[in-house]
Amino acid sequence: MASLFNQVPSISTVFALYTSLSATTLILRKILNDIVPKPLRDYITKKFAELFSSHFQSNFTFVIDKTWDFCENQTFRAAEVYLKSRVAGLSTRELPVGSSDLKNPDAEINFGVPVNTKIFDEFEGIHLEWIMHNVESNNHKYVKQYFRLTCKKEFREKIMKDYFPHFAKSAAKIMRQRENLYIYTYNQMRSAWEPAIFKHHTTFETLAMEPKLKTTIIEDLDAFAKGKDFFKGVGRAWKRGYLLYGPPGTGKSSMVAAIANHMNYNIYDLQIQSVRDDGELRKILTATKNKSILLIEDIDCGTDVSHRRQTTKEEDVKLQKDKKKDDFGISLSGLLNFVDGLWSSCGEERIIIFTTNHKEMIDPALIRPGRMDVHILMDYCTPYVLKKLVAMYLKIDDHVLFDPIEKLVLEVSVTPAEVAQQIMATKNADIAVNGLLEFLGNKKMEKGDGKVEKEGELEYADTKEA
Ligand SMILES: Nc1ncnc2c1ncn2[C@@H]1O[C@H](COP(=O)(O)OP(=O)(O)OP(=O)(O)O)[C@@H](O)[C@H]1O
Numbered sequence: 001m002a003s004l005f006n007q008v009p010s011i012s013t014v015f016a017l018y019t020s021l022s023a024t025t026l027i028l029r030k031i032l033n034d035i036v037p038k039p040l041r042d043y044i045t046k047k048f049a050e051l052f053s054s055h056f057q058s059n060f061t062f063v064i065d066k067t068w069d070f071c072e073n074q075t076f077r078a079a080e081v082y083l084k085s086r087v088a089g090l091s092t093r094e095l096p097v098g099s100s101d102l103k104n105p106d107a108e109i110n111f112g113v114p115v116n117t118k119i120f121d122e123f124e125g126i127h128l129e130w131i132m133h134n135v136e137s138n139n140h141k142y143v144k145q146y147f148r149l150t151c152k153k154e155f156r157e158k159i160m161k162d163y164f165p166h167f168a169k170s171a172a173k174i175m176r177q178r179e180n181l182y183i184y185t186y187n188q189m190r191s192a193w194e195p196a197i198f199k200h201h202t203t204f205e206t207l208a209m210e211p212k213l214k215t216t217i218i219e220d221l222d223a224f225a226k227g228k229d230f231f232k233g234v235g236r237a238w239k240r241g242y243l244l245y246g247p248p249g250t251g252k253s254s255m256v257a258a259i260a261n262h263m264n265y266n267i268y269d270l271q272i273q274s275v276r277d278d279g280e281l282r283k284i285l286t287a288t289k290n291k292s293i294l295l296i297e298d299i300d301c302g303t304d305v306s307h308r309r310q311t312t313k314e315e316d317v318k319l320q321k322d323k324k325k326d327d328f329g330i331s332l333s334g335l336l337n338f339v340d341g342l343w344s345s346c347g348e349e350r351i352i353i354f355t356t357n358h359k360e361m362i363d364p365a366l367i368r369p370g371r372m373d374v375h376i377l378m379d380y381c382t383p384y385v386l387k388k389l390v391a392m393y394l395k396i397d398d399h400v401l402f403d404p405i406e407k408l409v410l411e412v413s414v415t416p417a418e419v420a421q422q423i424m425a426t427k428n429a430d431i432a433v434n435g436l437l438e439f440l441g442n443k444k445m446e447k448g449d450g451k452v453e454k455e456g457e458l459e460y461a462d463t464k465e466a
Pocket residue numbers: 206207208209247248249250251252253254255357378416417418420
């Protein structure tokens with residue numbers, strides 16, 4: 001027993017040892033702090049922490065960055081939409097909420113994904129943890145956003161195989177059901193697209209046009225929406241270009257609204273005349289999202305793409321070089337590059353719509369097959385279109401004056417906008433129809449107007465896909 005006690009150090013020895021160890025540690029730490037700069041110390045500490053956590057933790061983390069290959073990462077987008085639908089009941093100290101419905105202040109509020117907050121999810125009994133991170137760059141110029149999705153290591157494969165498709169599908173469903181469509185306009189001062197709620201009520205139901213033409217367009221859109229495998233199979237970007245041309249007031253903008261409502265796509269309305277140069281165009285376009293319509297109205301106006309220039313690529317480059325510093329505008333090659341070049345392979349499910357009142361003014365290169373796949377003539381009223389407008393506005397599908405009105409419509413060029421304006425003037429159907437007859441009669445007398453030759457025309461620039 002006594003020998004045992006002899007081997008145990010006394011309390012004073014232990015205390016002395018402890019004191020000298022503490023002192024040595026303090027001195028060492030002081031020396032380290034003095035000679036190793038703080039960023040290097042932080043780096044070493046971080047690396048140690050990572051090394052230990054990867055050795056001793058049984059978790060695996062997927063990192064989902066906001067950008068991927070310089071484009072918006074669709075997995076990030078899907079995660080954001082999916083998580084927004086799950087945060088309402090979250091027990092957290094903060095939750096972003098808001099609404100962008102300017103006309104309706106008491107509209108239902110939406111939830112955002114809180115930053116640096118754990119969001120738990122469960123999939124087939126597997127516990128998952130999401131966190132969204134925002135990291136500001138050193139110069140505070142941009143914020144890097146990413147999600148970390150953590151699960152137990154053994155479920156890594158399962159999560160990849162089943163959970164990723166699960167939340168992507170859920171997000172797609174939510175997006176399809178979302179109430180609001182948005183129309184984006186580009187704010188050059190802020191270098192950003194700004195959304196406004198798109199509330200154009202025109203649908204294919206309310207768009208007056210020849211039924212055969214309408215059905216063909218709807219079928220074309222539906223085929224496009226289901227065409228993922230087709231486009232992949234033939235190695236082409238999943239995009240479709242529509243050129244809407246015809247006189248003012250024949251429903252080109254209404255057609256864009258009908259397409260957006262039918263497809264449930266947001267619209268990016270680009271004022272091409274205000275784009276400074278090709279570089280800016282590229283930046284603007286890569287900031288647009290999938291399942292959207294890029295709309296360029298009046299493509300014939302204001303830029304050098306409008307003039308029927310038969311320049312070669314070399315001439316085009318020279319023209320760009322010759323531009324003065326303060327010259328604004330984009331070149332034809334810039335526009336062409338985005339229509340079928342790099343940008344188109346960046347996104348998926350994109351519709352590009354050009355509208356013009358003067359198709360003949362557009363450079364043929366811009367609307368050749370593969371760029372503008374379908375050319376749709378929005379023309380003056382036919383008897384069918386006129387009767388459809390009357391039925392919609394006045395709720396009548398027959399009238400004694402229909403015969404003379406139909407004859408006149410074939411003799412004069414009258415736009416649906418003009419007809420709509422006439423019959424909207426009163427709610428009394430008789431007065432409205434009489435007014436319309438008089439209006440058409442005056443038009444005929446005034447002008448000796450030419451007969452309407454075409455009744456709405458659709459031309460597939462690329463017949464293989466039609
Ligand atoms: N085909 C149509 N069916 C129903 N309404 C139409 C049609 N075309 C025009 N309208 C009516 O006329 C108005 C103007 O039409 P819209 O702006 O679509 O014509 P547009 O061809 O785009 O004209 P612009 O070339 O001047 O921009 C619409 O708000 C709508 O009320």
